[in-house]
Amino acid sequence: MTSGRPGHGPTEPGGERTSSGRPGETAQTLDRGLRLLHLVADAPGGLTVTEAAHRLGIGRAAVYRLVSALTGHGMLRRDRAGRLRLGAGVLHLARRAQPLLAEGAMPALRRLAEQAGATAHLTVVEGDEGVALAVVEPSWTAFHVAYRTGSRHPLERGAAGRAILAGRAGSAGPVTTEGELQPGAYGVAAPVLGVPGLEASVGVVALAPLDAATVGGQVLTAATAIAHALS
Known part of the structure; x- marks a missing residue:
């Protein structure tokens, strides 16, 4: 079981902390999501989650959360090989x-x-x-x-x-x-x-x-x- 320090969200695998909904953390999540979109847009062959995590400097768990949200809005998709590509949105x-x-x-x-x-x-x-x-x-x-x-x-x-x-x-x-x-x-x-x-x-x-x-x-x-x- 994991726990965080007072005033911080709990730690998840990969060293990432879950958002507690504070404005600064929300802005950071938005920034990472936009950066992920730019990275995928600049990768003609798409990106794996591991590659995206490395380039963003964050854990895979955090990338999976970003991908889930962006896929839900049609901004990203996974191809047959599981690589991240831009979506129709x-x-x-x-x-x-x-x-x-x-x-x-x-x-x-x-x-x-x-x-x-x-x-x-x-x-x-x-x-x-x-x-x-x-x-x-x-x-x-x-x-x-x-x-x-x-x-x-x-x-x-x-x-x-x-x-x-x-x-x-x-x-x-x-x-x-x-x-x-x-x-x-x-x-x-x-x-x-x-x-x-x-x-x-x-x-x-x-x-x-x-x-x-x-x-x-x-x-x-x-x-x-x-x-x-x-x-």
Whole structure:
């Protein structure tokens, strides 16, 4: 039988103490749960409970309690090998957040489309693809690229995806491409940096070559404005 010191919860296997419901302990549990979600999200092959316990620096019993709660809310799941993976609940939350992201980005995208005379877009990461979350077409051009919201493409192709990869590497861009997603289309994009939990880029695509210096500066300004709007 185990017992704790006065003022502390009882000790469980692995050296962890059960929560007595005090605010500090509740906040610690929440922090560990969120850290566990981030660890699983960053592990393409999933994590075992033992691996998660080691990386969090806590006992297996505590990880099992976190997994039980997060699985109940659909945030985690166990695959056939028993490894921890993200659950469908995370995707549900992400989809619910997307309209808010698009709304926050729209003013900067409108300015960018009008300044550059090109179709402006906000692209976010889903898995190993970039997805166009918001698109704004210029109002004064005779011709422009029709770019559909929801369009997907590999991160390794196109200015939007390459800008996201550049942001992962610590570069603010801008990135320019020609004909990678559509023959005769030119793109300039920059990553949206400084928004926790968000991997995204903002850019423009046009049917004619773009002035990299001028449009690149406009794209960088838009990326900064969107980062401030979403922070």
